[in-house]
Amino acid sequence: MTPMHSNIVTGAVRLAALTVLIPAIPGIAAAHDASLSERSHAAVPILQLIGLTQVNEIQSAQAWSLKNQVEISISGDTRIIRANGIPNHETGRFPNRNNPNAIRAQNYVFRVDAKPEKRDRIEILELGKFGVAVNGVPFDPGAAEFWNRDRNSGWRYEAIGGAVNLGLDSNNAHVQPNGAYHYHGLPVGLIETWSRSVHSAIVGYAADGFPIYAVYGLSDPANATSSVSAMRASYAVRKGTRPGGPGGEFDGTYVEDFEYVTGSGDLDQCNGRHTVSPDYPQGTYAYFLTAQFPFIPRCFRGAPDRSFAQRRGPGATGLRPGDEPFGRGPPPPRRGPPPR
Numbered sequence: 001m002t003p004m005h006s007n008i009v010t011g012a013v014r015l016a017a018l019t020v021l022i023p024a025i026p027g028i029a030a031a032h033d034a035s036l037s038e039r040s041h042a043a044v045p046i047l048q049l050i051g052l053t054q055v056n057e058i059q060s061a062q063a064w065s066l067k068n069q070v071e072i073s074i075s076g077d078t079r080i081i082r083a084n085g086i087p088n089h090e091t092g093r094f095p096n097r098n099n100p101n102a103i104r105a106q107n108y109v110f111r112v113d114a115k116p117e118k119r120d121r122i123e124i125l126e127l128g129k130f131g132v133a134v135n136g137v138p139f140d141p142g143a144a145e146f147w148n149r150d151r152n153s154g155w156r157y158e159a160i161g162g163a164v165n166l167g168l169d170s171n172n173a174h175v176q177p178n179g180a181y182h183y184h185g186l187p188v189g190l191i192e193t194w195s196r197s198v199h200s201a202i203v204g205y206a207a208d209g210f211p212i213y214a215v216y217g218l219s220d221p222a223n224a225t226s227s228v229s230a231m232r233a234s235y236a237v238r239k240g241t242r243p244g245g246p247g248g249e250f251d252g253t254y255v256e257d258f259e260y261v262t263g264s265g266d267l268d269q270c271n272g273r274h275t276v277s278p279d280y281p282q283g284t285y286a287y288f289l290t291a292q293f294p295f296i297p298r299c300f301r302g303a304p305d306r307s308f309a310q311r312r313g314p315g316a317t318g319l320r321p322g323d324e325p326f327g328r329g330p331p332p333p334r335r336g337p338p339p340r
Helices: 036-042 046-050
Strands: 008-010 013-015 043-045 070-075 078-083 108-113 131-133 173-175 181-183 191-195 202-206 211-214 216-218 228-230 235-237 258-260 272-275 284-289
Touching: 108 131, 108 202, 211 216, 216 272
Parallel strands: 211 284
Antiparallel strands: 008 013, 013 191, 043 191, 070 078, 078 108, 131 202, 173 181, 202 211, 216 228, 235 258, 272 284
């Protein structure tokens, strides 16, 4: 494996600098080797590209003192992601008024199936990690905030909805009490520039092993030469008023305000679809991060590995007996709000 310390260029997507070890993967096309400057006419800032006009105004800062470390390897049919969870891009200032936790190094060892298969049934993610980005930062879409602070109320606040200020930075991320930085939406800082005309690079892996792309895919998922377009999620805000609970009109404040509308977008209930891509010319099921709800998928089409399971206390980082810790590991959890 060869360490890479420069910006990673895949297609027309430039990802922020990583210190990463990535082996060659048989059967998967190599990254596009054209330089970014050759495609600079098409590259624009990601927020402008996806049409977001409003971002969190928390001041950005180099909020960490440790270096990003991530190692992605293949052992048999398992892809292993070891990481310290330190982002490789600027973050908001943590602690802040609405998120009193500082970013700290973690001891992540995630395992995913390198040859995942779709199952007949989907598995809903209630709370916890959906997957991990290529920089070693987890995707964790759900917020542990509920109407009347009642976990059993049936009404969970949507993290990106804005009704509850969770102290998210412009990367749609914040920090758990144990210091774990994690994404609730599009990892803006991970993606420096993008092209409307080229398929997204792989930005991460889901807990079931399928790849995660961000926003842009093929207009015809079976045709590698078809045009590229922004993927549309198939969810919409329900019409009418909430039956009980907080009452009032459905408006996107709560996760339960949304419903899946079959065929209304490009993606299925888990924000994915079967598609060919530069990485999988023969096709694969793949998930997409989107600019609309659910932002990060909330269910799995394959079997998620238990290394991503939500845990408390010892073993919360995915380590198994015999695993070698990656770095120093996290300190004891700080006092603060519940993990989100």
